[in-house]
Amino acid sequence: MPETSTDPSEAQLLRDLRSSEFWVGVDMKQWRIAAYDWPHLVLGLTAGDGNELAMRLNCQDYPRLAPAGRPWDIATCAPLAHDRWPIGGHAPQIFRHDWSHDNNDAPYMACDRTGLATHPDWATVHPQRAWNPTRTIAFYAAEISLELRGAELPQPEKAA
Amino acid sequence: MRLHRFSAGTGSVITHPEAPPDQPIGQLLDIEDGESAYVVGSDIALDINLTLAQLFPGDVGHLVTHRCRDAKITAVYAGHRARLDVHVATLVSGVLDQAVHDLKIDAATAADLVIRLHGSTEDMVLTNPIGAYLDKRNCQLAVDLVHVVRPQG
Numbered sequence: 001m002p003e004t005s006t007d008p009s010e011a012q013l014l015r016d017l018r019s020s021e022f023w024v025g026v027d028m029k030q031w032r033i034a035a036y037d038w039p040h041l042v043l044g045l046t047a048g049d050g051n052e053l054a055m056r057l058n059c060q061d062y063p064r065l066a067p068a069g070r071p072w073d074i075a076t077c078a079p080l081a082h083d084r085w086p087i088g089g090h091a092p093q094i095f096r097h098d099w100s101h102d103n104n105d106a107p108y109m110a111c112d113r114t115g116l117a118t119h120p121d122w123a124t125v126h127p128q129r130a131w132n133p134t135r136t137i138a139f140y141a142a143e144i145s146l147e148l149r150g151a152e153l154p155q156p157e158k159a160a
Numbered sequence: 161m162r163l164h165r166f167s168a169g170t171g172s173v174i175t176h177p178e179a180p181p182d183q184p185i186g187q188l189l190d191i192e193d194g195e196s197a198y199v200v201g202s203d204i205a206l207d208i209n210l211t212l213a214q215l216f217p218g219d220v221g222h223l224v225t226h227r228c229r230d231a232k233i234t235a236v237y238a239g240h241r242a243r244l245d246v247h248v249a250t251l252v253s254g255v256l257d258q259a260v261h262d263l264k265i266d267a268a269t270a271a272d273l274v275i276r277l278h279g280s281t282e283d284m285v286l287t288n289p290i291g292a293y294l295d296k297r298n299c300q301l302a303v304d305l306v307h308v309v310r311p312q313g
Binding site: 018019020021023024025027028030089090093094108109110115119122125126127128129142146149150 | 162164172173174175177220222271272274281282283285287288308309310311313
């Protein structure tokens, strides 16, 4: 990951990735940086069962626009198969098989770019949960972490 | 090593990204008269002559400094109140767990709750110590347990 960038969006993201709020989450094992390739950032987020959900975030135009996230398979560098999306707790309300599939696998959340773009009223109806340009990547990570509290992650079957 | 320091009443944290491991914490941190330092999650006051390496076996440490040792928390949920006695180094998540227990909230309901300063609309950070939200000279705090309101439709 570079120290800084001439791109103002990337430079701001890099600053926020070095913030105390972000690092406390890393050191509390809530999340980690799994990969970085501007404008994409892959975060690994710990679910309630202790397994990790990777989310690939498009951070173009950060922080004016919210990150646009989707579950990601780090091993194959591809979108996470739908049958391995989080289950349990409130995860089905967030990783929605009746909505997310048609919306770039986006989480159904007001902190995410796709959710906000398709539901412009969320910014005013859900201001506490919604992205705005004063938010940081730590806010996005915390919102996803909150929804993963009671979730489990189906694991790939191991070859015999 | 990396040191996260939470201070009274700020609700926030300051990170020392490259704190020298062999420096006593009393020299590293500006600890005011009357304040004590605690490892987050522990209730034992630290000897400020100890070094970071002596206090933290890994390469990361979390400290909270506060004048109070114990905090009296009033937790409110759906009109019911519980009074909790916790240490200032207790994680907010621990305060939430204790409030859920004392208010006899079932597990399914509890999984949907966040905790906020009384009257606030911002969630408290579950991994912060409660001392970070306690005013420097006041060892009491009121919090609300609130259901997460998610977009529907």
